[in-house]
Amino acid sequence: MRIESDSLGQLNIPQSTYYGIHTQRALNNFPISKASTHPELIRAFIEIKQAAAQTNATSGNLNRSVAKHIVSATKILLNQPIDTTMFPISDIQGGAGTSTNMNVNEVIANLALEKVGRQRGDYQFIHPNDHVNMGQSTNDTYPSAGKIALIRLLAPLLNELTQLIDALGNKADEFSTTYKMGRTQLQDAVPMTLGNSFHAWLKPLLRDNLRIQSARDSLYYLNMGGSAIGSGINVSYHYQVHIVPNLAGITKLPLKQAHDLFDATQNLDSFVALSGTLKTLAVNLSKIANDLRLLSSGPRSGLLEINLPAKQAGSSIMPGKVNPVIPEVVNQVAFEYFGFDATVTAAAEAGQLELNAFEPIVFKSLFTGIEHLTAAMATLRINAIDGITSNKNRLAQDIDLSVSFATAMAPIVGYQLAAKMAKESLRTGKSLRQIAEKKNCFTPEELAHIFKVEDIVINARTPEHGLVLHAPEQKNS
Structure with a gap:
């Protein structure tokens, strides 16, 4: 001792x-x-x-x-x-x-x-x-060290986010002509492609990527040299001028000197902003996980539109049961981050006067959340997205039995008659096409167009995964 x-x-x-x-x-x-x-x-x-x-x-x-x-x-x-x-x-x-x-x-x-x-x-x-x-105080060194740590932890998160976006894009291309029923409020809507679903999932993640990078940019500004409460007490002018450039050289990061060292908030707003972007990412990941669990539900009594890779036995009592464990763990990471974001918000708000005493819990929440979100995206990509397959027969059967084609009938015969035929199809069990042919209110060409799913799904695939707008053909005068 x-x-x-x-x-x-x-x-x-x-x-x-x-x-x-x-x-x-x-x-x-x-x-x-x-x-x-x-x-x-x-x-x-x-x-x-x-x-x-x-x-x-x-x-x-x-x-x-x-x-x-x-x-x-x-x-x-x-x-x-x-x-x-x-x-x-x-x-x-x-x-x-x-x-x-x-x-x-x-x-x-x-x-x-x-x-x-x-x-x-x-x-x-x-x-x-x-x-x-x-020349230092905890007031300026602790938030500065936290920012440097966050910048470094965000690098693998952004890399993994980019890889997940690419994986979703690959599946969007793979399933670009795999037709299925779209749903709103869990009820049949109109046909779409399975690729459209993957495209719809990746677009918010692209926005998340931009938002996180923007929030990260504010972390490069350090208030080193501010010493106690930003007053610069016991700090030389030489130190204030050179400390951040010297630190940038050591860290190999493009660090910059904050213009206002006397910042009582210690840039807590930048941590809140970063946490908000990560919460949005968590929301979007959880939404993807929810959809994957629903679309893969079954294998007999669910939707069973897609097959998730089987990763482990799903029950200690029910033989042969396989659960969507990867989306489930992604959901839980998202739920956890919602709590982290609430903690960061509360801690930032509770700071008083010239120092926020609660930065330790802010950094713990952000560090843990970033690491868990990074790991969740990796396992989602590797153990779920990359191995997803479609059940084309099930998807085709859903389309054949759907009354959604009534939407394409409405411009020709009106909403009420189209709805009446849809209800008759559901009541009798006959296909909507059989009902329509019996009514004799469509020409053969109109029927061919109405029930051609390729024409209904007009948002064809492009390299940008976007909607293709077809200008009407000009008639010769």
């Missing part, structure tokens, strides 16, 4: 640990979550400490030898996976993230001390606050 002191008194710290008294107090005070602070947040914090040491050294405020040792320690930490034994604090914590900031300060200081032959805790040579945290 070693003894460390702070303004509250002394505390025994295990000699084997790189963290110090502030981290130990946090471990004692916040036994909330079994999950520790996200590795990407820790990694971003370490990068901030490296950039700060370099910037403070060039400004002349930090001894160059001390800065060199701090930078060396950060490079050691960045060249290996984040060790949760060094950074063990719960991802839900009080103090607006101060504990995580100090955890990083302490680990870097003690690692640097060890590398120069000093004992851990010998802070008179390299101090967590005076040296590692120079």
